[in-house]
Amino acid sequence: MEKTSQKDAYGLILEAIDVGTYRPGDRLVESELAERFGVSRTPIREALQRLETQSLLTRDGRSLIVASLDHDQIAELYIVRTELEALAAKLAAKHAAPEEIKVLFDMVEDDRALIDDPKALSRANRRFHTQIHLASHNRYLVQQLDLVHRSMALMATTSLAAEGRGELALEEHSRVVQAIADGDGERAAEELRAHLSVAFEVRLKEESERIMASGGRR
Known part of the structure; x- marks a missing residue:
């Protein structure tokens, strides 16, 4: 008990x-x-x-x-996350069942209704990425990605709140899923890397704006 x-x-x-x-x-x-x-x-x-x-x-x-994450910690986290998620996408292209791929496609379509709700879209985004992790069918990779995503919760805001980011993110999700459906692991990995690269860039811009708004104080 x-x-x-x-x-x-x-x-x-x-x-x-x-x-x-x-x-x-x-x-x-x-x-x-x-x-x-x-x-x-x-x-x-x-x-x-x-x-x-x-x-x-x-x-x-x-x-x-x-805890909160400073600039260096966020950068380090994105480096690890990007490579692990790219590997998950690559393995998903090889191992995902047709039903898993359909679920991913359905998620992308369903999430379009959440574009104007950043918090809800952020939760849906987490579910989408988790589904890719599971579709890799590698338990050790899933465990490591779970740890990474726990640390992501320490970021005070979501990059999906940036103007226009939600719609673009879903288009990026769609390209990742299509590559997985095509069984093209290398393309799936590259699409996932590109997706997270844009997300990291958005966070860097948001951090810069916050620093400017506070008079240059971190």
């Missing part, structure tokens, strides 16, 4: 960070989390320790806060 509670507490806190209930810089209080999630304080404490060891939480004095 205790192990189950610990696992549940970890998943609940992680999901709350992922969906933006707790954002970078927010303080996490053990007693408040226990009350919110209806879990005793012991598994909450153990879950917080686990999240801290994974660098999703950091210390601010005696308090634990949701």
Whole structure:
């Protein structure tokens, strides 16, 4: 029972960070989390320790806060994410079942209805990329990508909120899926790399604008 509670507490806190209930810089209080999630304080404490060891939480004095990523960390994360996701797309082109490919095509079409809702589109984007990971049929790659995407939750904003980005991102998704459907692993990998390159560029521009707006202070 205790192990189950610990696992549940970890998943609940992680999901709350992922969906933006707790954002970078927010303080996490053990007693408040226990009350919110209806879990005793012991598994909450153990879950917080686990999240801290994974660098999703950091210390601010005696308090634990949701970590944030600096410029270098974001760049490093995108490098790793791009290569791992490109590999997933390449393997998906080889191993994905016809049903998995149809699901990917359906996701692209369904997500067009979310273009004007960046938060919803961001959640749909996560589902889409996760589906590609699963279609690679490589459990070790899926595990590593899950860790990478947990760290992505530490970014305060989504690149899909930039003007016009949502529509372009879905076109990029469509090209990735078509390459997978064609069984062209190299093209699928390159389309995925190009997609994430644009997303990274958008984030860099947003960061530059925030720095300018704050008078040059990071």
